[in-house]
Amino acid sequence: MAAALNEFASRIRRAGVVGAGGAGFPSYVKASSKAGTVIVNGAECEPLLQKDQEILEHFTDEVLEGLRLLMRSTGASRGVLAVKEKHRKLIDKLEAAVKGEKALSVKRLGDYYPAGDEYCLVYEVTGKLIPPGGIPIQVGAVVNNVETLLNMARADKTPVTHTFLTVTGAVKKPCSLRLPLGTSMSEAVNLAGGATVKDPAAMDGGAMMGRVVTDFSQPLTKTSGGLIVLPRSHALVQRKGAGRPVDERIGKSACDQCTLCTELCPRYLLGYAIQPHKVMRGLLFSQPDRKTWSQWALLCCECQLCTLYSCPENLAPGKVCVSAKGDLAQQKVSWKTSSLNSGQAPKAHPVRPFRMTPVKRLMHRLGLDDYKADAPLRVEDYLPERVRIPLKQHVGVPARALVKAGQRVALGEILGDVPEDQLGVPVHASIVGTVTSVGDCVEITR
Ligand code: SF4
Ligand code: SF4
Numbered sequence: 001m002a003a004a005l006n007e008f009a010s011r012i013r014r015a016g017v018v019g020a021g022g023a024g025f026p027s028y029v030k031a032s033s034k035a036g037t038v039i040v041n042g043a044e045c046e047p048l049l050q051k052d053q054e055i056l057e058h059f060t061d062e063v064l065e066g067l068r069l070l071m072r073s074t075g076a077s078r079g080v081l082a083v084k085e086k087h088r089k090l091i092d093k094l095e096a097a098v099k100g101e102k103a104l105s106v107k108r109l110g111d112y113y114p115a116g117d118e119y120c121l122v123y124e125v126t127g128k129l130i131p132p133g134g135i136p137i138q139v140g141a142v143v144n145n146v147e148t149l150l151n152m153a154r155a156d157k158t159p160v161t162h163t164f165l166t167v168t169g170a171v172k173k174p175c176s177l178r179l180p181l182g183t184s185m186s187e188a189v190n191l192a193g194g195a196t197v198k199d200p201a202a203m204d205g206g207a208m209m210g211r212v213v214t215d216f217s218q219p220l221t222k223t224s225g226g227l228i229v230l231p232r233s234h235a236l237v238q239r240k241g242a243g244r245p246v247d248e249r250i251g252k253s254a255c256d257q258c259t260l261c262t263e264l265c266p267r268y269l270l271g272y273a274i275q276p277h278k279v280m281r282g283l284l285f286s287q288p289d290r291k292t293w294s295q296w297a298l299l300c301c302e303c304q305l306c307t308l309y310s311c312p313e314n315l316a317p318g319k320v321c322v323s324a325k326g327d328l329a330q331q332k333v334s335w336k337t338s339s340l341n342s343g344q345a346p347k348a349h350p351v352r353p354f355r356m357t358p359v360k361r362l363m364h365r366l367g368l369d370d371y372k373a374d375a376p377l378r379v380e381d382y383l384p385e386r387v388r389i390p391l392k393q394h395v396g397v398p399a400r401a402l403v404k405a406g407q408r409v410a411l412g413e414i415l416g417d418v419p420e421d422q423l424g425v426p427v428h429a430s431i432v433g434t435v436t437s438v439g440d441c442v443e444i445t446r
Helices: 007-014 027-031 051-058 060-074 088-098 118-126 146-154 185-191 235-241 244-254 276-282 289-297 305-310 317-330 359-366
Strands: 037-042 078-084 104-109 141-145 162-169 175-180 200-204 211-213 226-231 386-390 414-417 433-438 441-445
Touching (some): 007 060, 007 146, 027 141, 027 146, 037 051, 037 118, 037 146, 051 060, 051 162, 060 078, 060 088, 060 141, 078 118, 088 104, 104 118, 118 141, 141 146, 162 185, 185 226, 200 235, 211 235, 226 235, 276 317, 289 317, 305 317, 386 433
Parallel strands (some): 037 078
Antiparallel strands (some): 200 226, 386 441, 433 441
């Protein structure tokens, strides 16, 4: 695969650049495609997170350089920075920075959730709807997170050794930080002044799409974007932490088919064939009927709006959709093979502009109003005594370790790599030190 890469794509592959805002898709793949528009995803619609705004504010020139490099690599004639309108000062700064460059512009987004979903973002910026089950490049767009572009700009000098994240919620000093990969979550929380509650849990990645973490010894990775610390008894932690049997048992008996989960679903409002209330109805059936009803989940983006906001009964249609997608994948049912796939192009629902979910109301519904706080970037360098760097931090195959216990490593040295014909990127040392163990993670001690 890498043999056909252009010089820029090869460089960002060597530097280990992956999508910092999502599952960690290796960025060289996007950089090798041909596109008309590159979109900088600065929507940051997860409540309380702030690190993307901080990166845009502090490293404007480098993010713009990353954007230009990616435009050149993909042949794109248009570069758009998509940022929420509420960040007025930041927008002024960005507009001043791109002034005179006809190819670059700033798109002001409303303060809605999930403004950063690729399907929503591409529609807002280009007016085009991605084909059902497809990806942005099918309508000539490439979408990249702010931090990813910063890492692309730096790739000729330094590989990805650090990650940016916001640490907020029940902590003494909410802040955004830049930390070496493999630093523990507990150190990140301590740097934010420590938890203010006795029995904390955290949402790793955000209140909506993040996962619940109670083991704070886990390492930060290239895709870590935020830790929202909350008391373990907080309703959000409880609801997100409930398992599939609980969600399905309660959903089966309590769903009254009011359809609100569907009416407010961002993908449904864009005109896609997704109807979570029908997936909930399917819980009442056994196979193969359930399989048929579950297909209404295939185009779900897993934003969890229906679970954490729309459903008046506090049920979990979004989680049920995620499980249904997993089951269908095992049965080899995809959108391509789905009986719902009529081949028709989607058309945005005329009521969409009036049904988008304001983040302010979402925060209230999530019980996060008490945790609203500025989380500015603290630029000091933190050097942990020990890091544990996972060999798999990206979509694709895990990196294979190239170091052994007892070996000294330099900052940025390759710890593991992926064969060039397979999807993946190398991982690098984030501190200078001695390798103390090698397994799923490489542990380095100073
Ligand atoms: S909103 Fe809740 S109660 Fe209404 S159909 Fe959806 S899951 Fe059922
Ligand atoms: S999680 Fe719910 S609201 Fe979000 S896309 Fe899926 S079905 Fe729609």
